[in-house]
Amino acid sequence: MADLFEDKADDWDERPVPTQISTGVVGALRRTLTFEPDWTVMDFGAGTGLLSGAIAPDVDKIFAVDISQAMLARLVEKPALAGKVEAFCQDIMHTPLDRKVDLVVSAMALHHVEDTAALMKTLFEHLEPGGRIALADLDREEGDFHPPGAEGVFHHGFDREALGEVIARAGFGETRFVTATEVHKEDKAYPVFLVTARKPS
Numbered sequence: 371m372a373d374l375f376e377d378k379a380d381d382w383d384e385r386p387v388p389t390q391i392s393t394g395v396v397g398a399l400r401r402t403l404t405f406e407p408d409w410t411v412m413d414f415g416a417g418t419g420l421l422s423g424a425i426a427p428d429v430d431k432i433f434a435v436d437i438s439q440a441m442l443a444r445l446v447e448k449p450a451l452a453g454k455v456e457a458f459c460q461d462i463m464h465t466p467l468d469r470k471v472d473l474v475v476s477a478m479a480l481h482h483v484e485d486t487a488a489l490m491k492t493l494f495e496h497l498e499p500g501g502r503i504a505l506a507d508l509d510r511e512e513g514d515f516h517p518p519g520a521e522g523v524f525h526h527g528f529d530r531e532a533l534g535e536v537i538a539r540a541g542f543g544e545t546r547f548v549t550a551t552e553v554h555k556e557d558k559a560y561p562v563f564l565v566t567a568r569k570p571s
């Protein structure tokens with residue numbers, strides 16, 4: 371499978387849009403959840419670890435899951451994450467992790483996965499009873515956030531109500547949406563939501 375982020379990985383952490391989004395998402399995560407020091411967390415679509423790096427001090431362990439070897443290579447070379455964040459370069463919808471987590475976080479990865487319903491079921495299966503998801507992505511946009519014809523972009527953001535239904539059908543309860551941040555690109559504003567939900571205990 372081609373690594374669609376190979377040419378983006380090297381300067382990802384210096385790009386204004388990903389850094390602005392991850393800062394906003396981390397703020398929303400902190401306002402919405404109370405991290406527990408014994409939690410094991412999955413960062414789905416972790417990339418270079420912008421999210422993992424910010425929350426690593428608050429939890430026990432992070433599994434950084436991504437299908438881009440290039441993005442994960444940037445993550446694992448960060449000294450602050452050594453011993454705390456373990457990288458898994460695999461598609462967990464086909465090859466699940468062999469362990470469960472207390473929380474799944476994600477920033478801007480959902481729109482890269484074609485089958486959202488299957489992804490939600492996969493995340494549900496990876497959670498301990500009572501575990502949570504906290505997933506951030508673009509609200510429904512007009513298809514101009516990415517360059518025309520961008521490969522690997524399956525959704526132009528998400529309608530909150532429709533996504534909430536998909537999350538409920540996967541088995542989650544207590545679904546809540548907040549606006550995490552609003553990112554600006556070429557004079558246009560794109561809201562980013564954070565959705566949280568809980569697997570029944």
Ligand SMILES: C[S@@+](CC[C@H](N)C(=O)[O-])C[C@H]1O[C@@H](n2cnc3c(N)ncnc32)[C@H](O)[C@@H]1O
Nearest residue numbers: 388415416417420436437438441477478479482
């Ligand atoms: C826009 S980047 C966001 C990276 C990071 N979360 C951040 O906020 O900087 C999307 C990431 O999702 C990853 N991704 C795409 N499809 C995936 C899949 N099926 N499983 C895991 N990661 C995936 C990409 O490789 C990429 O690293």
